[in-house]
Amino acid sequence: MAPDAPVVRKSRPGQPGSQSALRQLNRTRITEALASGGPATQAELSRITGLSTATVSNIVKSMLGDGLVTVEPTTSSGRRAVSVALDGHGAIAVGIDFGRTHVRVVLATVGHQIVAEDSVRLPLGHHAEEGIAAAAELLERLLAQANVSRRSIVGAGAGIPGPIDSRSGTVVQGAILPEWVGINLLDRLEEALDLPVFADNDSNLGALAQVTWGPHAAVSNLMFLKIGSGIGSGLILNGAPYYGHVGVTGEIGHATINEHGHVCRCGNRGCLETVASTAIMIELLSRGAPRPVGVGEIVERALAGDAATLRVVEDAGLAVGRAIGNVANLINPEVIVVGGPLAGLGELLLAPIRRGLLRHAVPLVGETTVLVMSSMGDRAEVLGAASLVFQQHGIRRS
Numbered sequence: 001m002a003p004d005a006p007v008v009r010k011s012r013p014g015q016p017g018s019q020s021a022l023r024q025l026n027r028t029r030i031t032e033a034l035a036s037g038g039p040a041t042q043a044e045l046s047r048i049t050g051l052s053t054a055t056v057s058n059i060v061k062s063m064l065g066d067g068l069v070t071v072e073p074t075t076s077s078g079r080r081a082v083s084v085a086l087d088g089h090g091a092i093a094v095g096i097d098f099g100r101t102h103v104r105v106v107l108a109t110v111g112h113q114i115v116a117e118d119s120v121r122l123p124l125g126h127h128a129e130e131g132i133a134a135a136a137e138l139l140e141r142l143l144a145q146a147n148v149s150r151r152s153i154v155g156a157g158a159g160i161p162g163p164i165d166s167r168s169g170t171v172v173q174g175a176i177l178p179e180w181v182g183i184n185l186l187d188r189l190e191e192a193l194d195l196p197v198f199a200d201n202d203s204n205l206g207a208l209a210q211v212t213w214g215p216h217a218a219v220s221n222l223m224f225l226k227i228g229s230g231i232g233s234g235l236i237l238n239g240a241p242y243y244g245h246v247g248v249t250g251e252i253g254h255a256t257i258n259e260h261g262h263v264c265r266c267g268n269r270g271c272l273e274t275v276a277s278t279a280i281m282i283e284l285l286s287r288g289a290p291r292p293v294g295v296g297e298i299v300e301r302a303l304a305g306d307a308a309t310l311r312v313v314e315d316a317g318l319a320v321g322r323a324i325g326n327v328a329n330l331i332n333p334e335v336i337v338v339g340g341p342l343a344g345l346g347e348l349l350l351a352p353i354r355r356g357l358l359r360h361a362v363p364l365v366g367e368t369t370v371l372v373m374s375s376m377g378d379r380a381e382v383l384g385a386a387s388l389v390f391q392q393h394g395i396r397r398s
C-alpha cells in the first residue's frame with residue numbers, strides 16, 4: 001500500500017492469526033499482485049508475494065473454484081506452466097455511499113460493470129450504527145439478487161460526507177454527519193460486513209469516479225467540487241488522489257469568503273458553506289414560507305426563472321468561483337467538475353461560478369480551466385467507492 005494511501009486497512013476478515021484469516025490475507029496478496037501486474041504464472045506469483053509455490057497453488061485452486069481467477073496453460077523458460085489472471089466478471093468490489101438521509105450500495109466488476117445497485121432512505125440524524133446495519137442488509141440483498149458469492153468480493157469501499165483521519169480510520173470533526181464523529185469507520189464496517197474495507201471522504205471518491213468511471217479518464221489534474229448541505233472537494237493531482245498529511249484535504253467549504261459573515265459550524269465566520277451550500281439556500285428561500293423549500297424545488301424554481309431563486313444561485317456561484325479561483329491558482333487543474341444535488345441547474349450555476357473563477361484566477365489559469373457539471377448524478381460517490389477497492393489493489397482504468 002502506498003504511504004499516502006487514503007485510509008489504512010487495519011485488519012482483514014476472520015480472527016487475527018487464525019487459519020482462515022491467514023488464508024484470506026494470502027488470497028488478498030495474490031489478488032493484489034494480479035491486479036497490479038496482470039496475468040502471471042504461479043512461479044511468478046510465488047516470487048512476487050513471497051509465498052511458497054505450494055501455498056500459491058492451493059490458493060489459486062480455491063480462487064478458481066470461487067470464480068475469482070481464470071487459468072490457462074502457457075510456457076515459461078521452456079517449461080510448461082499455468083498462467084493465472086483475475087476473472088473480469090468474478091472479482092467484485094462493493095461500493096458504499098453513506099449520506100445524511102441515504103445509503104447506496106453497488107456491486108461492480110474489475111471491468112467497471114455494475115452487477116447490482118440499490119439505495120435505501122435513512123432518517124435525518126440517524127446514528128452511524130443504523131447506517132452501517134442498513135448497508136450490511138442492503139449488501140446481503142444485492143448479493144442474493146445478483147447471485148454473487150461472498151467469496152468473489154475483493155473488498156468494500158465506503159464513502160462518508162466528512163473528513164476521515166487516515167492514520168486511524170476515524171471520522172473527525174467537520175463531518176456533515178455529526179452523529180458519526182469519533183466512529184472508527186473501518187473497524188465497524190469490517191465487523192459488520194466481514195470484508196476488507198477501504199474508506200474515504202465522499203468528495204475524494206467523487207473525484208476518483210470522474211477519472212475511473214467518468215468521462216475524464218485521461219485527465220491528470222482534476223478537482224471535484226461537491227455542493228450540498230456542505231461543500232467539499234476532492235483532488236486528483238498528477239493522476240492520483242491527493243491525501244495530504246493526515247488525509248484531510250479539499251476542505252474548500254471552509255474557505256473564508258466574508259470575515260463578518262454568518263458563524264459556520266466549524267467555528268469560523270463567513271465560510272463558503274455559509275453563503276453557497278444548499279443549507280443556506282434553503283434558509284434564504286424559505287423565509288416566510290409555510291414549510292422549508294426542498295433542494296429539488298430550488299432547481300425547479302431557478303429553471304422556471306424565479307427571480308429570488310436565481311439571485312441566490314448566482315450569489316452562491318460567484319462565491320464558489322472565487323474560492324475555486326484560489327485553488328486553481330495553486331494547482332492549475334485541467335478540469336473542475338461540479339457535483340451534488342444542484343447539478344440539474346446546469347449553466348444557471350456554472351455561469352456565475354465561471355465568472356467568479358475568471359475574476360479571481362490568474363488569467364491564463366482561469367481561461368484554460370474547463371468547468372463542467374458532473375454527468376454522474378448522485379452516483380459519483382458510490383462508483384468512486386467501488387473504484388477505491390480496485391485502486392487500492394493497483395487497478396486504474398487507463
Ligand SMILES: [Zn+2]
Pocket residue numbers: 253254264265266267268271273
Ligand atoms: Zn466553516
